[in-house]
Amino acid sequence: MGPRLAAGFGLLLLLIAGILAVVMHGNGRTSAQFGQVVDVNMAKMRLLNSMLNTNNSVLMQRRLMLIKRGADFDEDYAYAQSLFVDYDKAWDEFLKLPRDEVGERMVQDILEKRRIADESTAKLDGFMKTGDFDAAIDVLLNELRPRAVAWNQAIAKLAKRQDELSLQSREAYLEVEARTRELVLAFGALSIVLGALAAYLITRSLTIPLTDAVRVADGIADGRLDNQIDTRGRDEPAVLARSMQRMQQQVQAVIAAQRELAGQHEAGTISYRIDAAAFPGEYGTMAAASNALVASHVETILGALEVLKHYSIGDFSVDMQRLPGEKAAMTATVDGIKGNLSAINGEIRRLADAAAEGDFSQRGDEARFEHDFRAMIGGLNRLMETTNANLGELSALLQAIARGDLTARMEG
Structure with missing residues (x-):
């Protein structure tokens, strides 16, 4: 039986190991694709969109500052600078993520577009600091605005490419998942077929003798x-x-x-x-x-x-020894015998002692006893009574004779 069971279970374990290998390989590939989508592509899109929003906010703040023409200039300027800080933080985080050769060229294009836009921004800020808001408006509309737009377009272009890469990764993810599912189903079907065949063959070699053994065991359990x-x-x-x-x-x-x-x-x-x-x-x-x-x-x-x-x-x-549990009934029975015999013996002695002293008026307690024991005490009581009566009659006869009356008679 050992080799048969080893072969059957070994086959099943081999098939299970194959299924696990396929699943682990597929999970590894799908995890890599999922990580690429979430940790790289989606993260890049989030950062690029954040930079676009920051740039648009900077342009809106510059327009607001030109409209206000110097009112609250220091506060507005400080807020605009804080927006640039947010942009730089997002940009530094973006640069830490991996990118290919095409992505690197697009990054360099964004840096160049920003450098050009920063020149116009510096010129705009210089005019506003000196109070020449007309010149600042001219720089904003004719110089900074188109350069900022070009800068944003470069960012948007890179974001669009990341979106395309995400779609490609999604397709690859689905393809790996489908292929893994097909392999798992194939191995699973093969496992079912081979496992069923091995189970059938091994079961046939065990069922008959084990069924007979169960029959014998049940027979012994039932007393046969x-x-x-x-x-x-x-x-x-x-x-x-x-x-x-x-x-x-x-x-x-x-x-x-x-x-x-x-x-x-x-x-x-x-x-x-x-x-x-x-x-x-x-x-x-x-x-x-x-x-x-x-x-x-x-x-x-x-x-x-x-x-x-x-x-x-x-x-x-x-005395009878003190027995435990239900055996105590035997102790009680023997103690009862001793008690009754001792009681009868006591009654007999008491009546004998009374008779020896000439007192025949004493009687035994019949109510204490049952059956022949009661009859024994009853017989003694009748003996005492008869003796007492006879002695009375004899005494009366002798007294009559002593008086000279010889007509007296005794019966019995």
């Missing part, structure tokens, strides 16, 4: 010990069948020994015991337990008989 057991073969089921046959034989031997024990005791041989050493392991323990149980009951009965033997000759100096 005449089960037919097929012990042919050399594989594990055959070894199991031979072991069950030995078990059935051992149980039969233990039951036969217990029957012999019961028969010997029924015939009066209460000293008979099972040879527990003839049975191995727990079977010997069962036999020893049966011997101990019988010995306990025999010892209890013999103990009670020994006490009753003393009581039968009038020796009430011994």
Whole structure:
């Protein structure tokens, strides 16, 4: 059975390992594609859009400053400069992300466009600081605006390319996912087919002998010990069948020994015991337990008989041992016998002592006893009563004679 099970489970494990390899390879590729989309392309698009929004905000702030023509100039200028700081932070974060050769050229184009726009911005800020807002407006409309637009277009162009790269990564992700799913389904179907075939073949080699073993085990559990057991073969089921046959034989031997024990005791041989050493392991323990149980009951009965033997000759100096549990009923019964016999003995002594002193008016307490014990006390009471009456009549007769009256008579 070992090689058969090893081959079957080894095949299943090999197929499972193949499925895991396919899944892990596919997950690795899809994770890489997903990371490219989220951690690179989407991050770049977010940063580029942030820079576009910042540039537009700067232009709007410059227009607002020209409209206000110097009012709150310092605050507005400081706010505009803070927007440039936000842009630089986003740009520095963007430069940390990986990019290809085309992306690098586009980055250089953005830097150049910014440099040109920064020249116009510096000129615009110079005019506004000196209060020449007409010249500043001319710079904004005719010089800075087209350069800023060109700068934003360069950023937007790079953002559009990142969007295209994201779409390409998405398509690659879906392709890898579909291919992985197909391979997993193929390996899964192959595993089901081969696993079912291996299970069928192995099951056929195990079902019949194991079913027979279950039948025998159920028979033994139900108390049937005449089960037919097929012990042919050399594989594990055959070894199991031979072991069950030995078990059935051992149980039969233990039951036969217990029957012999019961028969010997029924015939009066209460000293008979099972040879527990003839049975191995727990079977010997069962036999020893049966011997101990019988010995306990025999010892209890013999103990009670020994006490009753003393009581039968009038020796009430011994008591029955205190037995536990339900055995206490025997102790109580023997104690009851002693109590009743002692009570009767006491009543007899009391009446005898009274009679010895000439007092025949005493009577025994019949209500304390039942059955023949009550009849015994009743007989003594009638004896005392009859004796007392006869003595009275005899006394009256003698008194009459003493007076010289010889006509007196006694009856009875």
